[in-house]
Amino acid sequence: MKAILYILSILLCLNLEGQELERLNSIPLKAQADFIQVDQFGSIYLVLDNELRKLNNKGEYQASYSDPLQGSISDVDLLNPMNPIVYFQNSNELRILDNRLNQSRELNLAYTFNDPSSIAAAAENSIWLYDQNADQMIRYSFVENRILNRSPIISQILNDDQAEVLSFKAGFDQLVVHIKQAEKESFLLFDAQGSYQKKLSLDTSLSSYSYFNQKLSVLLSNGLLRIYNLNLQNHWDLICPVESARQVFYFHPQLYLYDGDKLHQYRVQSPSKSPNKP
Template identity: 25%
Template sequence: MRNVLLFIFFCISTLCAQDSLEVSALPLDTAVSLKAETFIGVDSYNNFYYVKDRALYKKSKDKTIQFSDLRLGAISTVDLLNPLLITVFYAETNTAVILDNTLNEITRVNFNAIENFRNVSHARTASDRRLWIFNTDLQRLELFDYQNNRVDSNFTPQPDIAVELASDFNTCWVLTENNLYHYNQYGSLLEKLPATSLANIAVLDESLFGIQDKKLYIRTKQSASWQEIKNLPQDTKAFYLKAGNLYLYRSEKISTYTLKLPKS
């Protein structure tokens, strides 16, 4: 009898532990119509950012403003990590443009024209007016100070090129065909994982998110494995994370969810 009770207790404990690590989403009663080629994200004032016809748009309740420079080609990525210093990257012309919160240009970095020319495949916002960039000439991540046109941190070269970058101010994930690398701002490799088939990776509070087969997955800091987020629709095209909220873009609508994450 004692063994049976111990077995039941073990099963209950295991189920509770699994449930405590499960990530789920709770839908909120909000849905916004949006016709966009690429949904970028949302800021703290519920302004929506998206790309359409080679232009970046910022849409509020009252008005819509835009930034475009057709000479630079198609927009590759837009980073809203700091809405006061928005990074718009054009891989076609090797150029990053930094915008303020009214989409006026602050500065632009033409990597073709700077000293120590470099070919850049990706650019993301970092801290202190710097950019995370992937230098394809040297096959490595770099932390680039665009105010002083210098590289602040050098990283170890990688055997394969970057497919995507996901970052916050202090760390950066580099996804390649074979591996997923995690670096800090000082050039140290924190983690190296086998690559997955996930795309559209993003970071929030040390958790990593990505889409596979139109489903959203998460790798939390409590777990080394990827898991599908429960209670979400199965046709996710794009997503954005802000202040604990998850914004999904699907069927020309933005739906908002709150995430139930494991406790630290």
């Protein structure tokens, strides 16, 4: 019965809200990674404790980077695949690599900030980070070694002193902040300079999300995939075709789902029906 329901969910996924998913392939990943990342060219990056391993779009080994003295890798950002950014939270060390994973620059954020939990790459050789003491998102130039922008105070935006910043992702044009308020999750959207734009509320919790080029893809805990087009201010819901998916990556029209063993690749077709307004 479970197998039949799973097959039906795949069939439903092919045309829910007029949106189609075309299955392309599945790439077995031999190593059991802590988490993975995928860049816009389809290259795969495995994080195995203190090692970053790069594979091509066929799952073949390309290069690796490691610095055991810094502890486990906590974040990898691929906004610019030519210069991946690696962050070690235990030591507050930021490393800028080239596309062959050779180190080109290093920076210790502890000299400027009080233990940032994560980072997200932004435009003009800068990163976003969350300053918990100030309750603000900060854009920092790691080349000029100075703060470029600050967002409004998060708790004042929400009128809630108990709101929690869980994570965030950015692009060259926007910052997306994942927050939690009284067990409910949502996203706060900011522009490239940190000006507040709007809030996107979720009706359930999420397992994973990704952001790229005005497209926000969300893997919800109820088994749905939600794709926001932030430029057009609409979204679509689809039944996730990978039952045990842990992470989602979306570079229109390519969509990737990682289940812990394989990376499944799909092509997203344009919707034939009117999408939903967020």
